[in-house]
Amino acid sequence: MVSSAVISMTPESNLTRYLQEIRKYPLLTQDEERDLAERWQREHDTQAAHKLVTSHLRLVAKIAMGYRGYGLPVAELISEGNIGMMQAVRRFDPDRGFRLATYAMWWIRAAMQEYILHSWSLVKMGTTAAQKKLFFNLRRLKGQMQAIDDGDLKPEQVNKIATELGVPEQDVVSMNRRLTAPDHSLNAPLRVDGEGEWQDWLVDDNENQEQVLGEHEEFSGRQALLSQAMSGLNERERHILTERRLKEEPSTLEELSHQYGISRERVRQIEARAFEKLQKAMSAQVEDRRNRQKGHAAKDEA
Secondary structure, three states: OOOHHHHOOOOHHHHHHHHHHHOOOOOOOHHHHHHHHHHHHHHOOHHHHHHHHHOOHHHHHHHHHOOHHHOOOHHHHHHHHHHHHHHHHHHOOHHHOOOHHHHHHHHHHHHHHHHHHHHOOOOOOOOOHHHHHHHHHHHHHHHHOOOOOOOOOOHHHHHHHHHHHOOOHHHHHHHHHHHHOOOOOOOOEOOOOOOOEHHHHOOOOOOOHHHHHHHHHHHHHHHHHHHHHHOOOOHHHHHHHHHHHHOOOOOOHHHHHHHHOOOHHHHHHHHHHHHHHHHHHHHHHHHHHHHHHHHHHHHHHO
């Protein structure tokens, strides 16, 4: 639709020459604009589309100047805005009664804002409608409060901004800190001599491996003790104890009494006796293990 020379912006040093060049493209009257738009719609006349785009390059440049505060090259903002302008021309309907510039401004701003969100920070910024609104309005509102260089906002300022933009106060605090604090590489050296990096000081949120291994060994040991102690019970005691104490959804006394043809009280008595025998067997195993450990320790000392 448009030559690459029009939408391709290279170094910032070429920006002045580019701004001079786009002034050569004439502005269109409403009738000329409508005629070109209809030619593009009906016939897909690329020359007509080219004239529509080039006549609005000054509009793109003007909008781009409004986003200079985000520290990105104006040339790149213009390049992204030109792509948005091309998208606007593809979708423009002259029968709706408004000028192309009015319609195109939305596409131009959307293209620039998307580029800023993806390029401004090494860390991906929020891309929901509310977060975009916060990102692109926070500087303006801070400027109105004369709080541009104050670091963290005061609680009353946070509340006012959150209320005006319809976002949570925590989002305002978080976004403000993102905008005021530059990104730092985790691979940056801690000292001038290059020894050590910032990532070496990051806290690992995962569980300590030694602790995990210790807990696993302890759990395995308890399972072994339980299994050995259970082997000392008869089949009915093991079954009743398992059904009443070791299942996620324990069986009722009523259910077990019907299964064995005995009273609920008798089931309860068997359960209590089996549990008592289990406790004694496990205690005996633990004591025996301690005695063996003491014996090994005494041999090592000798």
